[in-house]
Amino acid sequence: MRRRLLIALTVFAAIAVLAFAVPLSLTVATSRTQQLMLARSGDADRFATLAAAAAGAGDSRALSDEVVRYHELYGENVLVVDAKGTTTANGGANIDEPDIATAVAAARRNQRPRAVGQLTPWGAPTMLIARPVGTGVQVSGAVVIEASTARARADIARTWALIALGGAFAMTLFTLLALTLSRWVLRPLAALSHAVADLTATLPKPRAETVAAERPASIATHHGGPPEMRALAESFDAMALAVADSVDAQRQLVADTAHAMRNPLAALTIRLDSLEHAIPGNAAKAFRGASAEVERLTSLLDGLLALAAAETPAAFDAAGLADDHCDAVQVVADRFDAWTSAYAAAGQELRVNPSADHADVAVSADVLAQILDVPLSNSCRYAGPGSRTELVVAAEPGWVTLTVHDDGAGVGADEIDRLTTRFFRGSTAVSGGSGLGLPIAAALAQARGGTLTVAPVHPNGLAVHIRLPAASRP
Numbered sequence: 001m002r003r004r005l006l007i008a009l010t011v012f013a014a015i016a017v018l019a020f021a022v023p024l025s026l027t028v029a030t031s032r033t034q035q036l037m038l039a040r041s042g043d044a045d046r047f048a049t050l051a052a053a054a055a056g057a058g059d060s061r062a063l064s065d066e067v068v069r070y071h072e073l074y075g076e077n078v079l080v081v082d083a084k085g086t087t088t089a090n091g092g093a094n095i096d097e098p099d100i101a102t103a104v105a106a107a108r109r110n111q112r113p114r115a116v117g118q119l120t121p122w123g124a125p126t127m128l129i130a131r132p133v134g135t136g137v138q139v140s141g142a143v144v145i146e147a148s149t150a151r152a153r154a155d156i157a158r159t160w161a162l163i164a165l166g167g168a169f170a171m172t173l174f175t176l177l178a179l180t181l182s183r184w185v186l187r188p189l190a191a192l193s194h195a196v197a198d199l200t201a202t203l204p205k206p207r208a209e210t211v212a213a214e215r216p217a218s219i220a221t222h223h224g225g226p227p228e229m230r231a232l233a234e235s236f237d238a239m240a241l242a243v244a245d246s247v248d249a250q251r252q253l254v255a256d257t258a259h260a261m262r263n264p265l266a267a268l269t270i271r272l273d274s275l276e277h278a279i280p281g282n283a284a285k286a287f288r289g290a291s292a293e294v295e296r297l298t299s300l301l302d303g304l305l306a307l308a309a310a311e312t313p314a315a316f317d318a319a320g321l322a323d324d325h326c327d328a329v330q331v332v333a334d335r336f337d338a339w340t341s342a343y344a345a346a347g348q349e350l351r352v353n354p355s356a357d358h359a360d361v362a363v364s365a366d367v368l369a370q371i372l373d374v375p376l377s378n379s380c381r382y383a384g385p386g387s388r389t390e391l392v393v394a395a396e397p398g399w400v401t402l403t404v405h406d407d408g409a410g411v412g413a414d415e416i417d418r419l420t421t422r423f424f425r426g427s428t429a430v431s432g433g434s435g436l437g438l439p440i441a442a443a444l445a446q447a448r449g450g451t452l453t454v455a456p457v458h459p460n461g462l463a464v465h466i467r468l469p470a471a472s473r474p
Contacts, residue, residue: 004180013174020169028159032152039169040147044131048145051080052131060088067091077146103130107142121157143374196235324364325471329354331368339376347385359400362471374441375404375464383408400470405463419454
């Protein structure tokens with residue numbers, strides 16, 4: 001992956017450098033070519049003016065002297081001819097060369113001069129600048145300068161070399177930056193891959209039936225990617241499978257243990273019941289305490305079984321979960337009827353406050369009733385005589401919220417967040433309870449895409465909010 005990243009960054013850097021260096025080089029060559037052409041065109045115009053004056057005066061000696069001095073000073077050849085093509089002044093030009101003859105003929109015909117190509121360090125050593133002598137349609141001769149391009153080409157080569165050095169420096173800098181960036185990006189990925197691989201090696205191997213039945217297809221199988229990413233995806237797949245298998249094994253252990261302990265407890269309960277009539281009066285209190293502890297242990301095991309079932313996705317039929325739905329308002333009404341007598345016996349009041357006629361949720365009626373029974377039971381047991389408990393049903397787009405709140409004794413602020421923790425019992429729970437009711441209800445809600453939260457009620461009391469996904473009515 002590092003190699004691919006470096007190649008990509010280097011290619012982008014090279015494109016950026018070339019996109020800057022190539023236009024700059026061409027601009028430099030064009031500018032130097034135009035500079036040379038302008039300078040020699042001015043000289044050719046001056047010689048054309050001198051030739052016209054010499055033709056008018058009938059004396060070309062001054063023109064010849066000027067051409068010779070120019071040739072000696074600049075080392076460039078100059079040729080001046082009259083209207084008939086006869087040489088008037090020559091400063092080192094070879095009139096037999098085809099290019100010079102062609103340039104003279106074109107100038108005598110007053111044709112537009114041929115465009116001069118852009119100079120390059122490896123271009124032609126000379127260029128021809130031709131001008132007609134005279135104005136308008138009356139041409140009395142021609143001037144041709146065979147200009148040397150050596151100095152201009154040297155200037156272009158020197159500038160191009162500087163641009164090339166600058167580009168090489170920029171590429172070196174970009175390469176160093178690419179190396180630094182690739183290391184910065186890939187170092188955490190490599191560390192994460194090694195950490196996941198080391199962690200996966202310490203986990204127990206998944207069971208063969210789990211691998212065959214539950215292992216999802218790897219992300220790399222569908223999307224490919226660099227070798228490092230594929231290795232990391234495979235490590236994550238193996239780790240997720242091992243962790244899921246370990247969690248399932250732990251849940252199964254809890255369930256098996258609870259099942260295994262229920263039979264001895266049932267036998268112990270029967271024996272205690274059979275011994276009740278034989279217990280002497282001075283031991284009756286201890287006997288009743290032992291019986292209560294056996295009943296509490298039995299309740300605790302029942303709670304563990306329910307929690308294991310609630311937290312195990314395999315315990316529910318996936319298709320059933322998708323199809324189950326019920327009317328939350330109807331379920332709330334049923335639970336109100338079921339709990340009214342218990343609240344009345346405890347000296348409390350139970351009310352229902354639905355905000356709609358229907359509120360369909362994507363949960364079966366039995367599961368919703370099981371979830372609601374937990375906060376109702378807690379409120380009935382711990383809110384205290386004279387308190388009032390209210391069941392509220394509220395619907396919103398995509399969700400249905402059921403709230404059970406009371407104005408009883410409530411729970412301390414430091415205990416609110418711990419009420420859904422396994423085996424935790426609030427300080428107000430002075431009797432009974434296993435600390436598994438709210439965790440079971442929360443697990444049942446979460447297994448169906450919902451949440452269960454506990455919040456205080458001001459000035460006193462406790463509220464349990466159950467938020468479940470809504471089900472669309474047919």
